[in-house]
Amino acid sequence: MHPPHPHGVNEEANAKGVREGEQVQAVLMDLYRRMYAAFGDRGWWPAETAEEVVIGAILVQSVAWSNVVKAIGRLRERGLLGLEALHAAPVEVVAECVVPTRYYRAKAQKLKAFAAHVHERHGGSLERMFEQDTDALREELLSIYGIGPETADDILLYAAGKRSFVIDAYTKRIFSRLGLVDERIGYEPLRAWFMRHLPADVALYNNYHALIDAIGHHFCSARRPACASCPLLPVCRYASSQAADAQPAV
DNA sequence: TTCCGGGAAG
């Protein structure tokens, strides 16, 4: 059906829903180079402080980043762009600030819950909270209301500088379309797969996820992906199958 | 699975 690819990218994922083998690391790094050639260093996370990263990570759940920028601006105006300030502020005031991020009542409570946790358990200090190993910190983050796997990994990687790979909707979509993982793979298995095959480098994790986001945002949309101009076109099964559909073999 | 429930892009 499809011609064999020199990198082996187009081979089937195994029964566990992921490609395995010695060459997976080479495939992942090849993809990184292709994305890097197109977008370079993305400079993630776009924030001034670790607390701002946390706040942004909660607010960006299931919304466009442009909405978060508005909310961050409103919080800054009212002096609420910090965990202790958020802890002291009434939920209604916080909610009013984060209206642009959708689900604003829920998100105001999430911000309050995180601020309260850090206040009560770490004296309001993120630095002190981050003074533990990655796994323990991840478990603690996941125990906080409003912090799921992706937000926890955002905080670990971009606020705490810990080596934790971030999975999001783009990651699943892109890597399943590439033919490397099953489209229905869960968060933890996919994260484990990346961390098993990627070099243990925090800076690499940082920009790798940022580049995936760029590819997802600019090319790999759910409905009408722009495969023709995508930097990953040469190694993508989805794109080749789309091309095959558009131009049946003569 | 369903709620949550704003805003820019097309």
Added chain:
DNA sequence: CTTCCAGGAA
């Protein structure tokens, strides 16, 4: 006008 975006809780 319709779509759908850096998800998580119940």
